[in-house]
Amino acid sequence: xxxxxxxxxxxxxxxxxxxxxxQTLLIVLGIAVGVAVQFFLASLIGGLQISLxxxxxxxxxxxxxxxxxxxxxxxxxxxxxxxxxxxxxDERTEIYSWQQYVHDLKKDPRILHAAPAAxxxxxxxxxxxxxxxxxxxxxxxxxxxIYKIKDKIVAGIPELVSDSALLGKSIxxxxxxxxxxxxxxxxxRGDQVFLRVGGIFDLGAAAGNELVVMxxxxxxxxxxxxxxxxxxxxxxxxxxxxxxxxxYGRRYERVxxxxxxxxxxxxxxxxxxxxxxxxxxxxxxxxxxxxGIASVLAIAAVQKQRQLGILKAMGTTNRSASKIFVIQxxxxxxxxxxxxxxxxxxxxxxxxxxxxxxxxxEINARTLLTPIILALLASVIASTIxxxxxxxxxxxxxxxxx
Amino acid sequence: MADVIxxxxxxxxxxxxxxDTPVLFDLDLQILRGSFTALIGPSGSGKSTLLNCxxxxxxxxxxxxxxxxxxxxxxxxxxxxxxxxAHIGFIFQFHYLLPEYTAYENILLPCWIRGGRPAPExxxxxxxxxxxIGIEKLKNKYIAELSGGQQQRVSIARALxxxxxxxFADEPxxxxxxxxxxxxxxxxxxxxxxNNVTMVMVTHxxxxxxxxxxxxxxxxxxxxxxxxxxxxxxxATAAAIESRTCLIxxx
Numbered sequence: 001x002x003x004x005x006x007x008x009x010x011x012x013x014x015x016x017x018x019x020x021x022x023q024t025l026l027i028v029l030g031i032a033v034g035v036a037v038q039f040f041l042a043s044l045i046g047g048l049q050i051s052l053x054x055x056x057x058x059x060x061x062x063x064x065x066x067x068x069x070x071x072x073x074x075x076x077x078x079x080x081x082x083x084x085x086x087x088x089x090d091e092r093t094e095i096y097s098w099q100q101y102v103h104d105l106k107k108d109p110r111i112l113h114a115a116p117a118a119x120x121x122x123x124x125x126x127x128x129x130x131x132x133x134x135x136x137x138x139x140x141x142x143x144x145x146i147y148k149i150k151d152k153i154v155a156g157i158p159e160l161v162s163d164s165a166l167l168g169k170s171i172x173x174x175x176x177x178x179x180x181x182x183x184x185x186x187x188x189r190g191d192q193v194f195l196r197v198g199g200i201f202d203l204g205a206a207a208g209n210e211l212v213v214m215x216x217x218x219x220x221x222x223x224x225x226x227x228x229x230x231x232x233x234x235x236x237x238x239x240x241x242x243x244x245x246x247x248y249g250r251r252y253e254r255v256x257x258x259x260x261x262x263x264x265x266x267x268x269x270x271x272x273x274x275x276x277x278x279x280x281x282x283x284x285x286x287x288x289x290x291x292g293i294a295s296v297l298a299i300a301a302v303q304k305q306r307q308l309g310i311l312k313a314m315g316t317t318n319r320s321a322s323k324i325f326v327i328q329x330x331x332x333x334x335x336x337x338x339x340x341x342x343x344x345x346x347x348x349x350x351x352x353x354x355x356x357x358x359x360x361x362e363i364n365a366r367t368l369l370t371p372i373i374l375a376l377l378a379s380v381i382a383s384t385i386x387x388x389x390x391x392x393x394x395x396x397x398x399x400x401x402x
Numbered sequence: 403m404a405d406v407i408x409x410x411x412x413x414x415x416x417x418x419x420x421x422d423t424p425v426l427f428d429l430d431l432q433i434l435r436g437s438f439t440a441l442i443g444p445s446g447s448g449k450s451t452l453l454n455c456x457x458x459x460x461x462x463x464x465x466x467x468x469x470x471x472x473x474x475x476x477x478x479x480x481x482x483x484x485x486x487x488a489h490i491g492f493i494f495q496f497h498y499l500l501p502e503y504t505a506y507e508n509i510l511l512p513c514w515i516r517g518g519r520p521a522p523e524x525x526x527x528x529x530x531x532x533x534x535i536g537i538e539k540l541k542n543k544y545i546a547e548l549s550g551g552q553q554q555r556v557s558i559a560r561a562l563x564x565x566x567x568x569x570f571a572d573e574p575x576x577x578x579x580x581x582x583x584x585x586x587x588x589x590x591x592x593x594x595x596x597n598n599v600t601m602v603m604v605t606h607x608x609x610x611x612x613x614x615x616x617x618x619x620x621x622x623x624x625x626x627x628x629x630x631x632x633x634x635x636x637x638a639t640a641a642a643i644e645s646r647t648c649l650i651x652x653x
Contacts, residue, residue: 008514019502310498313459314560315487315515396460399494400450 009320012311013327016304024332027296031336031375032343034289038282038371039344044351045278046362049271053238056267057260059148059203061232062241065101065248066256067093094227095255101231110244113234115142118216120223123186126175133171135185135212137219146234149201149213155179156199160215164198168209172200185212187223286374293332294382297325301386308390309398322387329383330376337372344371406468407567407600408433408456413465415451415623425451426623428465433568436598438591440611442643443620449604450572452620456602457490457570458482470567487516491561491599493590495573497553499545499560505552506532506541509559516564524563531559535589551582558589562599569593571603575610587613608643612636621648 017024095101098116105114118137123130138144140160150158154169156179165185167177177183177197186192195214203209219225235241238260245259261268301308308321348361415426425448433439433456441449454460456467458474467474469489474482491512492498499508509528513520520528532538537555540548548556554574561569571590575583591613594601603614611617612631617639619627626648631639 007518011514011519015502306498307500307502310500311511311515312483313457313486313492313498314512315483315485317483320515396454399454399459399498 009323010327013324013331016300016307016324017328017331020300020303023296023300027293027332028336028339030292030296031289031333031379032340034285035337035340035371035375036343036347038285038374039341039367040347040351041278041281042367042370043344043348043361043363045274046364046367047359049274050362051359052267052271055204056264057238057241059146059152060205060208060260061146061230062235062238062260063233063245063248064258065095065105065231065233065252066258067095067227067229068254068256094225094229095231096227098228098231101252101255105231105233105248108244110235110237110240111233112236113142113145113232115139115146115232116216116228117143117230117232118219118223118225119229120187120219120225122188122212122223124171124175124212125184125186125192126177130186131171131175133185133212134210135214135219135223137214137216139216143216143232146232147201147203147208147213149199152201152203153199154202156197158199158201160213160218161198162215162218163194164196164214166199166201166213167197168211168213169200169202170206170209171212172197185222191222193222282371282374286378289375290378290382293329293379294385297329297332297383297386298389300328301325301389304390305393306398308393309395312393312395313399318391321393322384322391325387325390326380326383329379329381329387332383333376333379336379337375340375341368341372404432405435406432407435407470408602409468410456411466411468413452413455413467414463415448415455415460416463424623426455426462429623429625431618431625431628433600433602434616435600436594437616438594438601438614439603439616439618440614441602441604441618441620442606442608442611443626445606447620448623449606449620453570453572453602453604457492457568458486459492487512488564489567491564491566491569493554493557493561493569493571493574495576497545497550497557499553499557501545504542504544505537505548505556508545508556509563512560512564528559528563531562535559549582550578551585554578554582554586555589558586558593562593562597566599568600568602571601573604573606575605575607583610608640611643612639617643619643 413429
């Protein structure tokens with residue numbers, strides 16, 4: 001019964017808006033522009049950040065588990081269990097019990113990939129020149145997945161066969177090596193191995209493209225590594241890498257754990273200040289939308305004073321009178337934000353197709369809904385100013401003054 | 403014993419401002435159920451103010467109004483929106499219809515306020531009233547498209563739709579030409595007779611007032627004459643209105 005009774009305020013609010021076409025259109029457009037700008041800004045900056053982060057850490061490990069580089073305390077007391085349950089080795093320069101670590105890490109649902117890797121420095125002989133290279137030995141599945149070698153391969157086959165190597169694009173260019181070409185790789189002790197170029201990859205970053213990638217076992221035997229050099233981990237949410245790393249840092253006492261954030265402080269600071277400047281702009285857009293709605297509705301409240309007086313004489317309560325304006329604010333906010341969303345999407349796609357940007361817009365529930373919710377809130381809050389005025393209006397003021 | 407629907411005792415109204423303006427002084431009056439009462443008086447005598455107080459639109463400063471058994475003091479007048487909606491109809495000099503709505507929609511507005519979307523039979527009732535007062539053809543016209551007489555008819559229909567106990571009219575013909583004015587008054591008299599609706603009308607026009615059953619004359623915020631038109635006859639009443647002496651002495 002009460003719900004039915006409340007409906008007439010909607011009916012009146014809607015009629016006031018429909019009959020005040022020009023004004024309604026103006027304020028709806030105002031809100032729409034605000035929402036569009038907010039949405040565009042958020043999705044643009046979001047997309048830019050995602051692409052920046054993707055370029056930085058997308059095809060590299062987020063967390064590295066490294067040898068401790070010192071004698072672990074645990075060795076002095078045989079009773080202290082190791083990180084993975086058993087005391088096995090001192091993980092000083094290499095990680096010997098890597099299988100246990102990998103096994104343990106893979107149980108964590110937040111972790112996408114965990115794979116051991118063996119690193120070594122060697123030289124490639126090409127004609128008369130001897131060029132130093134960084135050799136990375138990866139395990140077949142997870143190791144390749146972390147570097148996204150399969151997606152980044154530009155020539156050849158992304159496979160780790162024992163007599164072939166995958167080369168980064170820069171090093172292949174520099175050595176003018178193509179698929180099928182053969183070369184000698186030397187280690188620091190002077191041993192050498194004859195390898196074929198099995199594939200060439202482009203990781204998009206300078207450091208990555210200097211890599212020579214081989215199968216881990218090959219690297220281990222060639223560089224006489226007994227354990228592994230590092231365990232590389234990729235997590236589902238890159239921003240949680242540091243937290244996850246810290247968690248494991250507390251659990252694993254014998255190894256050193258680094259997250260990508262620790263190595264990219266400057267990038268993170270840049271991203272953070274970009275986000276905060278975008279939030280500042282959005283904040284002021286919201287303020288200006290609210291002021292616009294408040295002023296238009298305040299004018300409407302004065303214009304509709306006569307109608308309100310009549311409605312009140314006929315039995316509209318103060319509460320209902322103010323409700324009429326809050327509903328108008330809500331309707332304006334809804335119409336404006338829906339239109340604004342359409343504008344925003346148009347603007348975004350126009351921008352993407354009209355300019356040569358290398359990143360996509362980040363359009364998700366957050367960038368879509370935040371401006372809508374903010375515009376609705378702003379509209380409703382702004383409408384309380386005329387609503388209060390409407391509540392205070394006495395019908396007799398209107399009747400007496402004609 | 404007469405059936406009184408509205409009664410005031412010691413009703414006072416003062417407008418407070420930079421200079422306080424007392425308008426009504428200790429008014430005691432009675433309105434009989436089903437009667438047609440006119441409030442007359444020179445301009446500034448307080449007749450419109452009295453009507454607004456009786457119609458519970460303007461709170462009195464002191465004194466009481468007994469509205470068909472409900473006692474209304476100066477304090478609670480602002481909480482009476484629902485009571486006004488259910489029991490009181492208003493007809494003003496200016497039509498006070500909402501320009502955003504058609505004639506038909508305006509007539510139904512009090513029903514909307516009362517209980518949301520009107521039931522189909524309420525819509526039929528509105529059409530019946532419109533037909534009865536000869537405005538059925540104006541159903542879908544907006545207020546600005548209507549003549550003054552038509553607008554006033556629409557506002558009469560609106561005043562009737564919730565079947566109020568009392569209808570207050572403030573110079574309902576004041577803004578109309580003579581012919582439409584008469585038509586509106588005929589209609590009001592007819593509704594009063596046929597539907598037994600109590601009517602209280604403010605007018606400054608003697609001829610208009612003579613169509614009522616009872617006349618209260620206000621001078622300077624006090625009741626100066628009370629005339630029973632039927633008992634006295636129209637000629638005697640007209641003569642009494644003309645007389646400058648007050649028939650009710652100051653207490």
